[in-house]
Amino acid sequence: MTNPSGSQWEPQPAGAAWVAKQLDGFRRQHPDVLIFEELLRERTGTRLLDWIDHLHLTSVDGIEAAGFVKASDGWYEHPGALLPVVKQSSHDRMLLRIDSVSDFYVANCPRFSIEVTAGPWDLRREAILARGKWPVEFGMIERNGCNIRTEVKPLTDRQKIDGQVVAELLRHRQRKFDNVMAGCDSVQQLIGQAIDMAGRDVACHLFFAAERAYWQGRNRAGQVQFMRQSALGVGWGNHDHHTYRSSRVGFSRLITLLEELGFKCRERFYAGLEAGWGAQVLEHPTCGVVIFADVDLSSDEISADFSHHPLENKANLGTIGLWCALHGEALFEGGMHHLECQFDFDGARRQFAQFGVKCMKPFTDFPFLRQCFTEGERWQVEPNRIAAAAHKGWITTEQADRFAAEGAVGSHLEVLERNDGYRGFNQTGINEIIRKTDPRFLVVEG
Numbered sequence: 001m002t003n004p005s006g007s008q009w010e011p012q013p014a015g016a017a018w019v020a021k022q023l024d025g026f027r028r029q030h031p032d033v034l035i036f037e038e039l040l041r042e043r044t045g046t047r048l049l050d051w052i053d054h055l056h057l058t059s060v061d062g063i064e065a066a067g068f069v070k071a072s073d074g075w076y077e078h079p080g081a082l083l084p085v086v087k088q089s090s091h092d093r094m095l096l097r098i099d100s101v102s103d104f105y106v107a108n109c110p111r112f113s114i115e116v117t118a119g120p121w122d123l124r125r126e127a128i129l130a131r132g133k134w135p136v137e138f139g140m141i142e143r144n145g146c147n148i149r150t151e152v153k154p155l156t157d158r159q160k161i162d163g164q165v166v167a168e169l170l171r172h173r174q175r176k177f178d179n180v181m182a183g184c185d186s187v188q189q190l191i192g193q194a195i196d197m198a199g200r201d202v203a204c205h206l207f208f209a210a211e212r213a214y215w216q217g218r219n220r221a222g223q224v225q226f227m228r229q230s231a232l233g234v235g236w237g238n239h240d241h242h243t244y245r246s247s248r249v250g251f252s253r254l255i256t257l258l259e260e261l262g263f264k265c266r267e268r269f270y271a272g273l274e275a276g277w278g279a280q281v282l283e284h285p286t287c288g289v290v291i292f293a294d295v296d297l298s299s300d301e302i303s304a305d306f307s308h309h310p311l312e313n314k315a316n317l318g319t320i321g322l323w324c325a326l327h328g329e330a331l332f333e334g335g336m337h338h339l340e341c342q343f344d345f346d347g348a349r350r351q352f353a354q355f356g357v358k359c360m361k362p363f364t365d366f367p368f369l370r371q372c373f374t375e376g377e378r379w380q381v382e383p384n385r386i387a388a389a390a391h392k393g394w395i396t397t398e399q400a401d402r403f404a405a406e407g408a409v410g411s412h413l414e415v416l417e418r419n420d421g422y423r424g425f426n427q428t429g430i431n432e433i434i435r436k437t438d439p440r441f442l443v444v445e446g
Contacts, residue, residue: 009424011368012081016421018066019083022055023048026094030134032112033094044228045348046238046341050418053097053141054148056089075149081421085148092136097288099209099235101127101142107233114139121160123152123202140234145202147286162197163206170194170210175333183332184253191260201286204261208289212236215336221357221374221413222339228351240340240416241281241290244330245320248311251295254331255307258282258291266290269425270302276318280307281425292425294337296321317394319438325389326381326408326439337437338373340414345370348415359415364426370417371426376409376437399440408439 026033037048060076063086068076076086098104104127105114113133118125123146128139144163146152155163173190177183194203216222229235246254255265263282269292270278278297283290296318297306317325328334349359349372357374364371381403390400 009422010080011420011422012067012078012083013420014065015067015078015081015083016419018062018068019052019055019421020049022057022086023052023094026092026136026138029092029136030130030138032129032134033138035111036129036138039232040234041344041347043232044225044234045343045351046229047344047417048096050238050342051096051098051234052084053095053143054084055086056091056093056137057086058089058092060086060088073149078421080423082418082423083421093138094136095126095139095141095148096234096237098140098142098233098237100233101125101140103230103235104140104233107231119154121163122155124148143205143287145199145205145287147288150286159198163202166194166198166203167206167210170207171213173210175214175335176328177332180247180250180329181253183329184250184257187257187331188253188260191257195260200260200262201284204263204284204287204289207261208242208287211242211336212239212339215339215411218335218379219339219377219411219413221352221377222411224352224355224357225341225413236339236341238341238343239289240342240414240418241292242339243292243294243337243414245294245323245334245337246329246331247313247321247324248296249313250324250329250331251293251306252308252310254293254329255280255282257331258293262286263289263291265307268302268307270297270299277320278302278306294320315392322389322394322438322440323410325394326385326403327379327410334410336411338412338414340371340416343415343417345372345415345417352415366426368418368420368422369424369426372415373412373437374415375412377411378407379410380407395440403439409437412437 040046040048063076067080068078068086070076074087101116102120105116108114113130115128115131116125123144125142126139128137131137169190174186177186191203194207198206216226226236244254263284266281266283268278268280276296276298277294279295280293281290282293295311301311323337324334330336352359352374360373360375362370362372383404386400386403389395390397
């Protein structure tokens with residue numbers, strides 16, 4: 001897997017070690033850091049390190065030697081790693097990224113002294129723990145379509161109301177259509193309306209909050225984990241990427257719609273001749289949302305810009321195309337195939353087992369990257385979709401009967417642990433696990 005410059009993503013141990021050293025300093029100087037870190041580990045199976053949004057530090061000694069580069073706005077960022085941004089400041093400060101500081105306050109006010117800044121529905125809000133009591137600041141940040149590097153102003157009451165209207169429009173959007181192009185036209189119109197009312201970045205933030213909610217409504221593993229993380233008031237602040245599956249005919253429209261929301265295409269991915277599928281990775285520079293967009297693909301198409309040039313339908317369907325045929329496009333009624341979040345890999349798997357959530361065999365187990373799917377959520381398939389797939393020869397009569405009786409696997413939660421700042425993906429491992437999610441051949445592994 002390559003980064004936008006064309007080189008391979010590589011582990012960045014020096015950068016990760018530098019950030020870990022700063023975290024150690026906060027642990028020593030603010031006792032609430034250790035307390036909350038233990039709560040995250042025990043109650044959510046996640047690591048505090050993976051929630052860090054940014055750091056303000058009085059000393060940045062060694063930061064450039066660790067691979068960070070100082071940008072024109074004064075912030076340090078590591079171009080080759082998934083690590084928090086850093087700025088030199090007059091005081092030391094560490095904030096964790098969460099969904100809602102109000103939810104955090106309600107969940108934690110009995111155990112911590114918390115001061116919340118800004119008002120409801122403002123773009124950026126903070127919840128600071130024990131402000132002024134310790135030599136460093138520690139707290140949470142809620143970012144609604146903005147980042148820490150951009151100055152934001154308080155919203156007017158009208159803007160806040162518009163934001164709430166957009167949030168509900170996106171959550172309630174139509175998802176069933178007569179054909180793919182009609183669905184894309186409808187979503188494009190809605191995205192345009194959302195951008196006009198709330199601005200592009202806020203519209204993107206609200207769009208993916210709605211997408212996670214829709215996916216979660218049909219995925220028990222997601223419901224269990226969200227319950228656990230909501231009990232600490234942190235929401236889905238540890239999301240790593242969102243995976244969409246698309247038919248060939250709808251793929252370029254999916255990419256165009258994501259670009260209208262502000263996404264930038266990162267690396268393209270091809271799983272190999274025998275796999276029959278590829279992907280475009282996209283990232284939103286403001287919201288930090290990453291998309292893994294999957295599509296059936298042949299080897300002769302990888303050299304072209306398959307993300308922007310329309311792909312014709314083919315007679316035979318691969319794993320991605322069949323999923324869309326049975327469940328609908330991920331952009332529409334299918335919803336995301338999986339949400340991937342960052343965890344303590346071993347701890348999360350043990351804790352999931354305690355809640356009756358099974359995990360499939362890990363498909364990546366490197367020191368710098370560990371990944372597995374939870375057992376697939378089986379969805380009922382509409383009879384007309386089964387009949388159409390059988391008529392076109394995409395599935396056998398036996399498979400059609402099985403899907404009608406048992407449904408077909410629709411979605412997963414992906415458990416991921418990143419180390420050494422690694423931000424790439426395991427091409428071989430992904431290829432193997434995608435084949436195992438094909439409902440025609442699915443074998444669940446413990």
